[in-house]
Amino acid sequence: TKDWNGIDQVVLRNPQGATAKVCLQGGQVASWRNEKGEELLFTSSKAIFKPPKAIRGGIPICFPQFGNCGSLEQHGFARNRLWVIDDNPPPLHPNDSNGKSFVDLLLKPSEEDLKCWPHSFELRLRVSLSADGDLTLISRVRNINGKPFSFSFAYHTYLSVSDISEVRIEGLETLDYLDNLCQRERFTEQGDALTFESEVDRVYLRCPSVIAVLDHERKRTFVLKKEGLSDVVVWNPWEKKSKSMVDFGDEEYKQMLCVDAAAVEKPITLKPGEEWTGRLQLLVVPSSFCSEQ
Ligand code: TA6
Numbered sequence: 001t002k003d004w005n006g007i008d009q010v011v012l013r014n015p016q017g018a019t020a021k022v023c024l025q026g027g028q029v030a031s032w033r034n035e036k037g038e039e040l041l042f043t044s045s046k047a048i049f050k051p052p053k054a055i056r057g058g059i060p061i062c063f064p065q066f067g068n069c070g071s072l073e074q075h076g077f078a079r080n081r082l083w084v085i086d087d088n089p090p091p092l093h094p095n096d097s098n099g100k101s102f103v104d105l106l107l108k109p110s111e112e113d114l115k116c117w118p119h120s121f122e123l124r125l126r127v128s129l130s131a132d133g134d135l136t137l138i139s140r141v142r143n144i145n146g147k148p149f150s151f152s153f154a155y156h157t158y159l160s161v162s163d164i165s166e167v168r169i170e171g172l173e174t175l176d177y178l179d180n181l182c183q184r185e186r187f188t189e190q191g192d193a194l195t196f197e198s199e200v201d202r203v204y205l206r207c208p209s210v211i212a213v214l215d216h217e218r219k220r221t222f223v224l225k226k227e228g229l230s231d232v233v234v235w236n237p238w239e240k241k242s243k244s245m246v247d248f249g250d251e252e253y254k255q256m257l258c259v260d261a262a263a264v265e266k267p268i269t270l271k272p273g274e275e276w277t278g279r280l281q282l283l284v285v286p287s288s289f290c291s292e293q
Contacts, residue, residue, distance in 0.1 A: 008023055008024045008025055009021050009022065009023050009024070009030065010022045010024075010085075010103045012101040012102065012103060012127065012128070012129040013101055013129070014035075014100075014101055014129050014130065014131050014132075014133060015131060016035040016131070016133065017035045017037070018033060018034050018035045018129060018133035019031070019032075019033045019129070020032045020033075020127060020129045020135055022103055022105070022127045023055075023058075024082055024083050024084065024085070024105065025051050025052070025082055025083075026052075026054050026055070026060060026061065026078070026079040026080060026081065026083070027061050027078065027079070027081075027083040027105045027107060027123075027125050028054060028055060028058050028059060028060050028061065028079060029041070029058050029059040029127055029135070029137065030043065030055060030057070030058040031043070031058065032129075032135045032282070034133050034284060035133060039160055040159070040160055040222075040282075040284060041057060041058050041059065041157070041158055041159065041160055042057050042158040042159060042160040042161075042252075042255060042256035043055065043056065043057030043058055043158070044056040044057050044247055044248045044249060044252055045249055045252070046246070046247050046248060046249050046252075047247050048246070048247045051080075051082070052080035052081065052082075053080060054075075054079040054080060056158075056245070056247040056248055057158045057256075058158060059137065059155050059156060059157045059158070060075065060079040060156040061078045061079050061123075061125065061139070061153075061154075061155065061156070062075040062076055062078070062079065062152070062153060062154035062155075062156050062260075062262070063076045063077075063078035063079075063123060063139075063141070063151060063152075063153050063154075064076045064077075064078070064117060064119075064121075064149075064151035064152065064153070065151070065152055066152040066153070066154050066233075066262060066264045067180070067264070069152075069184075070152075071116070072116060072117060075154070075156065076151075076152075077113055077116075077117070078107055078123060079156075081107055081110070081113075083105040083106060083107045083125070084105065084106050084107075085103065085104065085105060085106075086104040086105055086106035086124055087104075089104040089106075089124060089126065090124075090140075092126060092138065096126065096128065096136070096138060097128070099130065099131050100128040100129060100130050100131075100136075101128065101129045102126055102127060102128035102129070103126070103127055103128075104124060104125070104126050105124070105125045105126075105127070106122065106123070106124050106125075107122075107123040107124075107125075108121075108122055108123075109121060118146075119143070119146050119147075119149035120143070120144040120145055120146040121141055121142065121143060121144065121146075121149070121151075121270075122140075122141070122142045122144060123139060123140070123141050124139070124140045124142075125137065125138070125139050125140075126138040132283075133284070134281055134282065134283045135281070135282045136279070136280070136281045136282070137155055137279070137280045138277060138278075138279045139153065139155075139277070139278045139279075140275055140276065140277050140278075141153070141268070141270065141275065141276045141278075142270070142273075142274070142275040143270035143271060143272050143273060143274050143275075144272075145272050145273070146272060147272070148269055148270060148271045148272070149269070149270060150267040150268060150269040150270075151267055151268055151270075152262070152263055152264050152267045152268075153229070153262065153263045153268065153278055154229075154233055154260040154261070154262035154263070154264065155229075155260055155261050155262070155278075155280045156233075156258060156260050157224075157258060157259055157260050157261070157280075157282070158256050158257075158258055159213060159222055159256065159257050159258070159259060160255060160256060161213075161215045161218075161255060161256060161257050162215055162216075162217035162218045162255070163216075163217050163254055163255075164196045164236055164253060164254050164255070164256070164257060165195075165196060165197070165254075166215065166216035166217045167195070167196060167213065167214065167215055167216065167257055168193040168194060168195045168213075168214050168216075169193060169194040169211065169212070169213050169214075169234065169259065170193045170194075170211070170212040170214065171207065171208050171210060171211040171212055171232075172189055172194050172204045172207060172211065172232060172234070173189055173190070173191050173192060173193065173194075174188065174189055174190070174191055175188070175189050175204045175205060175206065175207060176188050176189075176204075176205045176206075177189060177202040177203060177204045177205060178202065178203040178205070178264075178265070179201070179202050180201035180202065180203070181199065181200075181201050181202075184203075189204070193214075194234065196236055196257070198238050199236060199237060199238035199240070199241055200234055200235060200236050200238075201234075201235050201237075202233070202234050202235075203231050203232075203233050203262070203264050203265065204231060204232045204233075204234065205230070205231055205265050206230050206231070206265075207226075207230065207231060207232045209225060209226055209227060210223060210224070210225050211223070211224045211226075211232055211259065212224075213257065213259055214287055215287075219286060219287055220284055220285075220286060220287060221284070221285050221286075221287035222259075222282060222283070222284055223282070223283040223284070223285055224259060224261060224280065224281070224282060225280070225281040225283070226261035226278075226279065226280050226281075227277070227278070227279040228263070228276060228277050228278040228279060229261040229262055229263050229278045229279075229280065230263055230265070230266065231261075231262045231263060231264045231265055232259060232260065232261060232262065233258065233259070233260035233262050233264065234257070234258065234259055234260075235257075235258040235260070236253055236256070236257055236258070237253050238253050239253065241253075261278070261280045263278065
């Protein structure tokens with residue numbers, strides 16, 4: 001089912017009682033809970049709910065720019081705009097609707113946006129919750145009728161973890177990455193799973209379509225399946241940077257990890273009439289860990 005939680009949020013619910021909450025502000029997924037009511041996404045206890053600024057947590061949409069590499073505000077303007085419900089979305093594949101609870105949102109450029117980014121686009125986002133509780137986000141950017149334009153994109157996904165020092169990521173081994181902590185210099189990841197002992201802010205390049213984030217303590221693995229998004233951004237601010245963010249608790253870096261399916265290294269270019277689709281499916285699977293010893 002889909003019902004309203006105030007005028008600005010849509011609640012998706014599946015028959016088992018799993019839920020997802022989607023804000024019209026920013027087109028941002030604010031919550032994703034499993035059938036036991038456990039929250040799977042991180043939101044800071046100090047998050048500032050003050051439109052248009054994005055809430056610190058959930059899944060903000062970074063478009064048409066990622067980070068501050070460009071002339072726009074950090075991560076572009078999409079996450080700071082009010083989206084609308086798209087009540088006549090162009091058809092998607094039946095698999096993207098059958099048996100799912102979903103909502104379609106639409107963002108079009110305002111006059112202000114066209115001043116700073118003069119491209120006629122439509123950004124449609126479908127958020128769906130499957131009968132198994134998987135969360136799927138499908139974004140479609142269309143060049144309506146203007147000149148060709150290029151953009152970057154990321155699903156800025158704040159995963160909730162029990163203890164960052166007990167988390168590892170599988171699927172990024174041996175890949176090249178740009179390190180935001182070293183002027184985006186390019187390095188190569190070594191051969192085993194990624195673990196966390198300090199601040200990490202990297203864009204892994206040309207990643208496989210499936211990435212696993214293992215939370216040892218909760219015996220839970222997040223699985224990210226992506227299409228149309230070649231890169232994966234991994235970010236944990238750690239202690240020092242946490243203290244510098246007003247909308248983030250000093251110790252909260254221990255309970256979160258951003259793993260963003262993204263298109264950053266090679267921006268996407270659309271000619272008039274062309275459309276791009278970026279898809280992210282998030283699943284949680286119980287992971288029976290063999291003991292580390
Ligand atoms: O996730 C990568 C990153 O660009 C980090 O450098 C950090 O700035 C993070 O995004 C958060 O950005 P925000 O604008 O949401 O504070």
